[in-house]
Amino acid sequence: METFxxxxxxxxxxxxxxxxxxxxxxxxxxxxxVLNFAxxxxxxxxxxxxxxxxxxxxxxxxxxxxxxxxxxxGAAFERYSxxxxxxxxxxxxxxxxxxxxxxxxxxxxxxxxxxxVDYRVPESLSGxxxxxxxxxxxxxxxxxxxxxxxxxxxxxxxxxxxxxIYRGFMALVALFMLGSLWLLLTRTRIGLIIQAALTHxxxxxxxxxxxxxxxxxxxxxxxxxxxxxxxxxxxAFVTEPNMAASVGAIIFVVVVVGGxxxxxxxxxxxxxxxxxxxxxxxxxxxxxxxxxxxxxPVGFDHWAYPLLKISVSxxxxxxxxxxxxxxxxxRPKGLLGxxxx
Amino acid sequence: xxxxxxSFRPYNVGRFVLWSLFALVLLVAPKLFxxxxxxxxxxxxxxxxxxxxxxxxxxxQGGMLSFGHAVYSGLGAFAAxxxxxxxxxxxxxxxxxxxPIVGGIAGLLVAVLLGxxxxxxxxxxxxxxxxxxxxxxxxxxxxxxxxxxxxxxxxSNRVVGTPFLxxxxxxxxxxxxxxxxxxxxxxxxxxxxxxxxxxxMLNAVRDNPERVEFIGYDTQRVRYFAFMIAGxxxxxxxxxxxxxxxxxxxxxxxxxxxxxxxLFTFLxxxxxxxxxxxxxVLLVLASVLLxxxxxxxxxxxxxxxxxxxxxxxxxxASLLMMNMRLAAYGFLRRLWTSYLALAGTSLTVLTxxxxxxxxxxxxxxxxxxxxxxxxxxxxxxxxxxxxxxxxLLLLATGVGLFEVSRRQFVRHWGQVQEDIEAExxxxxxx
Numbered sequence: 001m002e003t004f005x006x007x008x009x010x011x012x013x014x015x016x017x018x019x020x021x022x023x024x025x026x027x028x029x030x031x032x033x034v035l036n037f038a039x040x041x042x043x044x045x046x047x048x049x050x051x052x053x054x055x056x057x058x059x060x061x062x063x064x065x066x067x068x069x070x071x072x073x074g075a076a077f078e079r080y081s082x083x084x085x086x087x088x089x090x091x092x093x094x095x096x097x098x099x100x101x102x103x104x105x106x107x108x109x110x111x112x113x114x115x116x117v118d119y120r121v122p123e124s125l126s127g128x129x130x131x132x133x134x135x136x137x138x139x140x141x142x143x144x145x146x147x148x149x150x151x152x153x154x155x156x157x158x159x160x161x162x163x164x165i166y167r168g169f170m171a172l173v174a175l176f177m178l179g180s181l182w183l184l185l186t187r188t189r190i191g192l193i194i195q196a197a198l199t200h201x202x203x204x205x206x207x208x209x210x211x212x213x214x215x216x217x218x219x220x221x222x223x224x225x226x227x228x229x230x231x232x233x234x235x236a237f238v239t240e241p242n243m244a245a246s247v248g249a250i251i252f253v254v255v256v257v258g259g260x261x262x263x264x265x266x267x268x269x270x271x272x273x274x275x276x277x278x279x280x281x282x283x284x285x286x287x288x289x290x291x292x293x294x295x296x297p298v299g300f301d302h303w304a305y306p307l308l309k310i311s312v313s314x315x316x317x318x319x320x321x322x323x324x325x326x327x328x329x330x331r332p333k334g335l336l337g338x339x340x341x
Numbered sequence: 342x343x344x345x346x347x348s349f350r351p352y353n354v355g356r357f358v359l360w361s362l363f364a365l366v367l368l369v370a371p372k373l374f375x376x377x378x379x380x381x382x383x384x385x386x387x388x389x390x391x392x393x394x395x396x397x398x399x400x401x402q403g404g405m406l407s408f409g410h411a412v413y414s415g416l417g418a419f420a421a422x423x424x425x426x427x428x429x430x431x432x433x434x435x436x437x438x439x440x441p442i443v444g445g446i447a448g449l450l451v452a453v454l455l456g457x458x459x460x461x462x463x464x465x466x467x468x469x470x471x472x473x474x475x476x477x478x479x480x481x482x483x484x485x486x487x488x489x490x491x492x493x494x495x496x497s498n499r500v501v502g503t504p505f506l507x508x509x510x511x512x513x514x515x516x517x518x519x520x521x522x523x524x525x526x527x528x529x530x531x532x533x534x535x536x537x538x539x540x541x542m543l544n545a546v547r548d549n550p551e552r553v554e555f556i557g558y559d560t561q562r563v564r565y566f567a568f569m570i571a572g573x574x575x576x577x578x579x580x581x582x583x584x585x586x587x588x589x590x591x592x593x594x595x596x597x598x599x600x601x602x603x604l605f606t607f608l609x610x611x612x613x614x615x616x617x618x619x620x621x622v623l624l625v626l627a628s629v630l631l632x633x634x635x636x637x638x639x640x641x642x643x644x645x646x647x648x649x650x651x652x653x654x655x656x657x658a659s660l661l662m663m664n665m666r667l668a669a670y671g672f673l674r675r676l677w678t679s680y681l682a683l684a685g686t687s688l689t690v691l692t693x694x695x696x697x698x699x700x701x702x703x704x705x706x707x708x709x710x711x712x713x714x715x716x717x718x719x720x721x722x723x724x725x726x727x728x729x730x731x732x733l734l735l736l737a738t739g740v741g742l743f744e745v746s747r748r749q750f751v752r753h754w755g756q757v758q759e760d761i762e763a764e765x766x767x768x769x770x771x
Contacts, residue, residue: 102643321477
């Protein structure tokens, strides 16, 4: 039970991180019709910038500066490259971001080397936030910090599960960011113009707003969100040149599963996939073991044995894609999508 | 879009000449380039041509941007290598020269299955689904070592079964000609496909899906059929890959390979049928020669691709065709000075960029070898300021001159285009 709860929280914090990425992607997509293939490249840049800055300035200044830098780079890319391609249609737009992802990957390898860098969680945020202890005979108890040695020590025989501070910090930053984004979009004049440019670009233009500049801002903002996700995700996971590709496909799955262009759908799908991926790795059940328990075991020489013996934890990497296929078969619009393409 | 094929009556001379030339090139290429490196490259080019053309069936003709084409060629390759092993074990009796067909059928079956899901959508969503499906198959390949052979892959021996007409496919040259024959036939078939009603409908679905729906066609079904046919030809390429290399590893279904197909098909030119052939040749040249030459080849590739998408979205083929048009009206010689200037200045920029990139790579990767590195025969000191200042100055000069000559070129180009329009009108008036 205590493990379940902590895994649930871990899944939520991972899902929120995914949503930080997919929200930027969705915003850019619904506004400009551009599927930013390089979105996770900006995520990677965020992590590497933060690594470089944290060495000299410390983690917390890097938390602010790195996303801003990434946002500026994103805006510059929109201004000098993407906008030129806009006239050719959506496929070249996607292709230009695809090309960018190659260039960013190689530049990162060039500057920081092909191996992973030592980007760590800062001292003040490492360690457990709280510990859930399953004390014998007393049920669950909630302990602050690493927990009492008397309860959680190896001799006590109680099972304790810790929840790291940093995971909580990640979730907090993500929630704070998303809250301010929501306020910005719904409660301010800038948000009003963005929403107007989203649905009626021509009218907004006619009213005297510079729509291309708004788009540049949205693109930069989306990239900055990705950068921020990189700053807080890079040290929770691994900062390496492969990180963009490994999370990239998942983000696209999130966006399709949630429904193209739907922020709420992306939120739901992010949490769903975050939870699925977190829980799948601990479920050590396979079709073969289930059949064994049901009393009809499969032999090693059965033709389907290699397929049936795969446990859910081994299947974890493909679960998001299976979800994608299922969604496409049963609900092609996506969970909360509205457009039928 | 205007008609992109020319026809002559009563005999289509131009087409006949072109296809004969293509066959001739395939026939004599191994006589001209006899080294073993050239042989391996030529065989790979033959395979790449088939797979890039099949990819362009989706990208160029159907407007479907797929990020998972390697799935079909890769699974075709796996089916072929397993079949080859069965033949080797004496269980099945399929001649080696028909093994690529087995790969093709496997590619087709996979496309029937996965295409049903992928082609539900078009445009951006299609791109994302193919990416997801590609990742799905790639992750599966790591989970099922029984079929995919795990880290080491599946290896085989192509000299099996009874030789047909004395062809054992032991020597590389026999494999080359097998691939050349397949390449020619597949190219011809894929060209023929563009002329069929289905091929035409595919173009219509790309250009105006709504109108196609109104006329009464199911756009999804048209895309699905095209997807299956593309999967078949990709599978044939995969089968040839298996016969050629006699080993297939899981990376043939990977995203990197799908990306390479996309990149080079686009670089070659997706708007013209022959564009992917150029792309396939470049693919092999880049991945065999350029990767030997420099470690930064992917960076250069990415930059070239970015510039190409921004300034020449039709790829090399469209650049060729634009100049063919100029030549047809006899205006090419008016531009050759501008071309010379452009080539000279862009070469300067390229050299400067290459020097800088190579120096950074040298510092990062070859630190142990000392600060000296050789660039095109010149020794550069990566620790000294001379090389850096020189490279930066060269870059600045190159960029400046390039901009000047580019502006001049744009002016000339516009002028020539106007003259062509005038010439067309004059001819119509006659």
